Amino acid sequence: SYVLTQPPSVSVAPGKTARITCGGNNIGSKSVHWYQQKPGQAPVLVIYYDSDRPSGIPERFSGSNSGNTATLTISRVEAGDEADYYCQVWDSSSDHLVVFGGGTKLTVL
Amino acid sequence: EVQLVESGGGLVKPGGSLRLSCAASGFTFSNAWMSWVRQAPGKGLEWVGRIKSKTDGGTTDYAAPVKGRFTISRDDSKNTLYLQMNSLKTEDTAVYYCTTDRGGGDAFDIWGQGTMVTVSS
Numbered sequence: 019s020y021v022l023t024q025p026p027s028v029s030v031a032p033g034k035t036a037r038i039t040c041g042g043n044n045i046g047s048k049s050v051h052w053y054q055q056k057p058g059q060a061p062v063l064v065i066y067y068d069s070d071r072p073s074g075i076p077e078r079f080s081g082s083n084s085g086n087t088a089t090l091t092i093s094r095v096e097a098g099d100e101a102d103y104y105c106q107v108w109d110s111s112s113d114h115l116v117v118f119g120g121g122t123k124l125t126v127l
Numbered sequence: 128e129v130q131l132v133e134s135g136g137g138l139v140k141p142g143g144s145l146r147l148s149c150a151a152s153g154f155t156f157s158n159a160w161m162s163w164v165r166q167a168p169g170k171g172l173e174w175v176g177r178i179k180s181k182t183d184g185g186t187t188d189y190a191a192p193v194k195g196r197f198t199i200s201r202d203d204s205k206n207t208l209y210l211q212m213n214s215l216k217t218e219d220t221a222v223y224y225c226t227t228d229r230g231g232g233d234a235f236d237i238w239g240q241g242t243m244v245t246v247s248s
Contacts, residue, residue, distance in 0.1 A: 049233065049234075051233075051234040051235070053172070053235070055172075060224055060238040060239065060240055060241055061172065061224075061235070061238055062238070063234055063235060063236045066232070066234035066236070067232070067234065072236060102171075104171065104172050106172075106234075106235075108233050113190065113191035114173075114174050114190045114191070115174065115177065115188050115190075116162065116164075116174035116177075117174070118164075118171060118172040118173065118174065119171070120171050121171040121172070
């Protein structure tokens with residue numbers, strides 16, 4: 019089945035840029051979606067179709083996808099960005115049609 | 128207001144059954160392909176399964192760990208999604224979320240608040 023690999027944790031100082039990667043075999047050929055989840059809350063979609071932002075999501079959030087790596091970039095990081103982030107794709111060849119990455123804990127120092 | 132509200136969670140013994148519900152409002156439920164996603168305590172997100180809209184066949188797909196034990200159904204007259212869970216195992220313990228893409232795409236832009244299912248003797 020298709021596997022998405024994320025780093026377990028990323029740390030960044032306030033005001034700096036955080037990059038969270040999502041690795042998968044030829045992931046550049048798939049559409050990648052990103053979710054933010056804060057403790058005790060449901061996930062929130064922050065990037066869809068690799069690089070689009072839903073309404074209400076700050077422009078500080080951006081995404082890219084090429085080759086074997088998709089990346090969520092958060093510019094000018096704020097304390098409120100501290101959360102778990104998950105990438106997601108659809109894979110019809112997998113026993114899970116929908117595949118999530120293992121998640122990355124973003125810590126704002 | 129666009130909303131999904133799950134209910135029906137609780138404590139159940141291994142081998143038991145439980146039915147979860149997800150009430151939808153604020154969007155055209157009958158057109159939506161609906162999914163269930165779960166999250167075990169302290170773990171990541173895991174897709175459980177989905178049901179297409181009736182106009183697209185109303186068919187279901189399931190993740191391998193739940194196939195044959197869980198059944199997803201929908202009642203468009205009540206704007207409600209269901210998850211019937213049978214032969215429950217301790218590893219099914221999780222928060223269960225219903226979710227969908229309002230725009231008919233494949234990103235989940237609406238999520239419920241989740242309902243906790245605990246399978247324990």
